[in-house]
Amino acid sequence: MLLSVRELDVFRHVMERGSITGAARALHITQPAVSKMLQQAETRLGFSLFLRDGRTLRPTAEAQALFPETLSAFAAIDVVQRLAGALQGGVAGALSIAVIPSIANSIMPVAITRFRKQLPEVAVILHAVPAPEVVRLVEDHRVELGAVIGPVGGRQVVVSDTCVTELACLMPDDHPLAVRQAVRPEDLQPWPLIASSGNWPLGAQLNVVFADANVPLKIAVTVDHATVAGGLVRSGAGVALLDRFGLLSAQEPGLLARPLLPTTASTARILLPRFRPVSRQAATFRQVLVEVAMEAGIAFSQSGRR
Incomplete structure (x- = not known):
C-alpha cells in the first residue's frame, strides 16, 4: 500500500485548508506531525504533492489529480462508518441511495418518509450528486439504487424503470x-x-x-x-x-x-447495480419511489433494459 488512510487524511486536509497550520488545527495534531506525514507520503510516492513557497503550499499537478479520488475514497469510508453506526445502534440495516439534486429535492423526501414508515428498522443514506456520479456509485455497488435524468452510459447498471417528462x-x-x-x-x-x-x-x-x-x-x-x-x-x-x-x-x-x-422529452431512470441481487429494502424503496412519483403526476414504467 503506497499511502495509509491517515496519510491520505492529512493530504485531504492540507488540500482543503491550503496550509499545514490549517490541517493541523482541523486534525488536532501538531504542525510538525503534519509535515512529517506529508514528507513520508511524498517519499513513498516518489513525487512531490506540494511546492513550498515560504509558508505557502501550492498543490502539484499530481496532487490535483489525486484529490478528487481521495474525496471519493473518504465518502465511501463515511458510508461504511454510517452503516456500522446504524448496526451498532440496533438498526437492522441501511439503504444507500444516489440521485440527482432535482429528484432529491422533489419526490425523495416523501418517498423516504413513507419507506421509513414501512421499514423503520432500516436507516437511509442519501447522496444528492450529479448524474455521472450517481452512475458511478451504482456501478461500484456503493449504493443499492440510483435515479438520474438523461442517458446512462454505464454498462454495470440495470435500468429498472423509466419515465418521460416534458420541459x-x-x-x-x-x-x-x-x-x-x-x-x-x-x-x-x-x-x-x-x-x-x-x-x-x-x-x-x-x-x-x-x-x-x-x-x-x-x-x-x-x-x-x-x-x-x-x-x-x-x-x-x-x-x-x-x-x-x-x-x-x-x-x-x-x-x-x-x-x-x-x-421536449426528458427521460428519468431508476438504476440498480448489475450482478447484485436486489435486496428487500431496495425493492421496497423502488416501489415506494414509483408510487410517490405517480402521485406527483410522473408515471414510471418498468424497463426491459438489462
Missing part, C-alpha cells in the same frame, strides 16, 4: 408570458433565462431545442439546482427552464409553469 418554463404568475398556454424559444428572447449548463442533460437538451428554432440560447444565470432557480425566479432574476422534477422542487405560490414547445 417547461417557470415564471412569476404576473409575468407577461403567463397569459400564454405554452411558450416557444422565440417567446423567451426578451427575458433573462435561468437554466442548467450545457454539461448537464437538461442544458444539452436546451441547446438542441434553441438551435433547431434558430434562436440563440442566452442563459443569464446558470444553476445546478432547481430550488435555486425557483428562488431566482421569485426574486425577479428571470424565467427558468426546468424538467418536471425541477418544477416540483422549485414551484411555490406566486409562480407558475408553461410547457416549452416544441415538446
Whole structure:
C-alpha cells in the first residue's frame, strides 16, 4: 500500500485548508506531525504533492489529480462508518441511495418518509450528486439504487424503470408570458433565462431545442439546482427552464409553469447495480419511489433494459 488512510487524511486536509497550520488545527495534531506525514507520503510516492513557497503550499499537478479520488475514497469510508453506526445502534440495516439534486429535492423526501414508515428498522443514506456520479456509485455497488435524468452510459447498471417528462418554463404568475398556454424559444428572447449548463442533460437538451428554432440560447444565470432557480425566479432574476422534477422542487405560490414547445422529452431512470441481487429494502424503496412519483403526476414504467 503506497499511502495509509491517515496519510491520505492529512493530504485531504492540507488540500482543503491550503496550509499545514490549517490541517493541523482541523486534525488536532501538531504542525510538525503534519509535515512529517506529508514528507513520508511524498517519499513513498516518489513525487512531490506540494511546492513550498515560504509558508505557502501550492498543490502539484499530481496532487490535483489525486484529490478528487481521495474525496471519493473518504465518502465511501463515511458510508461504511454510517452503516456500522446504524448496526451498532440496533438498526437492522441501511439503504444507500444516489440521485440527482432535482429528484432529491422533489419526490425523495416523501418517498423516504413513507419507506421509513414501512421499514423503520432500516436507516437511509442519501447522496444528492450529479448524474455521472450517481452512475458511478451504482456501478461500484456503493449504493443499492440510483435515479438520474438523461442517458446512462454505464454498462454495470440495470435500468429498472423509466419515465418521460416534458420541459417547461417557470415564471412569476404576473409575468407577461403567463397569459400564454405554452411558450416557444422565440417567446423567451426578451427575458433573462435561468437554466442548467450545457454539461448537464437538461442544458444539452436546451441547446438542441434553441438551435433547431434558430434562436440563440442566452442563459443569464446558470444553476445546478432547481430550488435555486425557483428562488431566482421569485426574486425577479428571470424565467427558468426546468424538467418536471425541477418544477416540483422549485414551484411555490406566486409562480407558475408553461410547457416549452416544441415538446421536449426528458427521460428519468431508476438504476440498480448489475450482478447484485436486489435486496428487500431496495425493492421496497423502488416501489415506494414509483408510487410517490405517480402521485406527483410522473408515471414510471418498468424497463426491459438489462
